[in-house]
Amino acid sequence: MTSTLPENSAKREQDRPEWPDELTRVPYWVFQRQDVYREEQENLFRGPYWSYLCLEAEVPQPGDYRTTFVGDTPVIVSRDEDGELYGFENRCAHRGALLALDDRGSNAKDFTCVYHAWSYNLQGDLTGVAFKDGIKGQGGMPKYFCLEDHGPRKLRLAVLHGLVFGSFDEDVPDIEEYLGDEILSRIDRVLGGRTPVVLGRFTQLLPNNWKLYMENVKDSYHASILHLFFTTFGINRLGQRGGIIVSESGAHHVSYSAIDREAELDAGYSDQNIRSDSEYKLADPSLLDGFSEVGDDTTLQILSVFPGFVLQQIQNSVAVRQILPRGVESTRLNWTYLGFEEDTPEQRTVRLKQANLIGPAGYISMEDGCVGGFVQRGIAGAADEQAVLEMGGESAASSESRVTEASVRGFWKAYREGMHLRQENDK
């Protein structure tokens, strides 16, 4: 008998069942495997995709910087004296130590590694090596050592309505092409022509794979079922018109609802409430007294950008969410709550009040923090089983119905292509 040890990759393919052909099935092993996690870092987070980094408003002046992550890779976003933003790995080219230890800073002239004092300018170029020429003719770097040949990997940056995105892949399409007109216009709707200000930052550590949170964001089917807050307190309007936009690649999505002025006049809509017989009412219903966000009727708009960004407008609660994998079963969810410089004091108060809807303690989002963990625990021992995503059909197309999993299927369409699990044209 002859036997040879398979290559690691061959072994992976052997014990990893093939990805199903249809978009309506997602194998649970994709949430469980260390090899998948590593491939996601390489193919998606360091691949031809745009990752959200920070707000431009968070690095306003030359010398300002923020540290963040692309996937699990630490990065720095800094503004140089030329006024431009630069992004590069937060990693010394010498021995790999972090260059910047703080979340943010200002008046930085350079970044100097604490380990051996190699220093970098605000564009991420290596500019100095301590004891480069040795001491008294002894030691030092070889003559052929060239500073320009060494430095952390740089990111390509794109700024869109104050949102800073970065990619390690120079071949990533321009952000406008990447997102497409429909998604662009929906970002413009919330952020265009206004100056965002940060009202607060909070982080949730989720006990589940990052993709379970992205699925949840794109899943408009669960909203009125898992989140009982609105229905319990008789404030859900199921008669609202709305819809789902899925980008052509499937990667990005928008879910929105708007006040339907005709339905507002029709008292019958309240009969549709799941728990319309509820006797519970908010003691302070002013929680939901808001204002037209940008002068239109859209009261909710959840927008996601593949692989891990969310822009949210829920009533007058505007926030960005950054989804960062922290391991196969751990995800960091960074919330940045936004207001706008143009807000009146009353509008600011509405935003602070309606922030009770979102974040780690949000009336309608606290459940999203735990439901991914319920799935992660539920699928233990079921690596060969598959999730079923048949609500609203089999496609990843836009629709006027939100009782659909179309945008979740869209995520997997983009995911399996990006991960080379199955090309869309082999169907």
Added chain:
Amino acid sequence: MNVTVDAFRLISRAQGEYARCIDDGRMEDWPGFFEEDCHYRITTAANHSEGLEAGVIWADNRRMLSDRVSALLEANIYEAHTYRHILGQPAILEESDEGARSETGFLVVRVMRDGSSDIFATGRYLDRYRFDGDRASLAERVVVCDSSTIDTLLALPL
């Protein structure tokens, strides 16, 4: 200023009862520790030092706290758990016969249904108390958590 009220005693007593109320699971009694026109907010040390206004929970009156309780009891979905608050001694920062400002360190252990206990939050209460006879009630409580990270979710208040 002629201070005749023992602020330390009043506040210590109120805080002991506050922690016991939450840890015993008597959520419906929790808003009763606050004045009607109170302010209650949970934030992080980083937000607090930057002067950022938003909270994980943000309320500008007691009815909003009552809504928190009824939402937790009637609507929100989370796994059953309890807290154990360990409070430090209140530091009295300002006092008069009418009230006081104080700061108190806390540690909250979260005990889950599966038997696990974890340090869920540490931080400090920045309080403004109003005194009414032998009772101290909260006009303002800003809960400043030391860490910016919250594990999974925050359901029960701190």
